Amino acid sequence: MQDDLMLIQDDAADSMKKAIGHLETELTKVRAGKANPQILDGITVDYYGAPTPLTQVANVSIADARTLTIQPWEKNMLQPIERAIIAANIGINPQNDGILIRLFLPPLTEERRREFVKRVNNEGEQAKVAIRNIRRDAIEGIKKLQKEGLSEDTAKDAEADVQVMTDKHIALIDKHCEAKEKEIMAI
16 A cells, blocks of 8 residues: 555656656757757658757857758758758748858847747646646545545645645746746846
């Protein structure tokens, strides 16, 4: 019985860590005014008929604070990479000079910064919903064990532990979102 209880709590903790990790990954994709190759994560290029991540067909580097350069390993990949960036709709038009592709990140306007902050807050809210769903599943598992013979005091303690874990992870989400918001709003 205690092993099952520990398993439920450990699963909840692992799932909450994964939700935080996913949030961190999503927040790196939100542009904060300076060039960051991670905004291209998730873009796939048609590489001889197979969808392939952009980073596996080209070298992505930072030329300066507002410019990314993409150097394909094969010259014939310039057009597919350019099409993939346009299709990804990241708000940046690629400039192809026949050798490499340059992405000039325009300075963020106040309105655009606010849009990014809304996106960050939306990602944070989705992470909070995921954490709350994990908490709900863990508490349901604890109640099921209680029906199978787990003592009421032990069940209440376990539920309190899950709630403390939930509060800690939600505070961490808020901290990540606030840090990203400060980064976006800094001029």
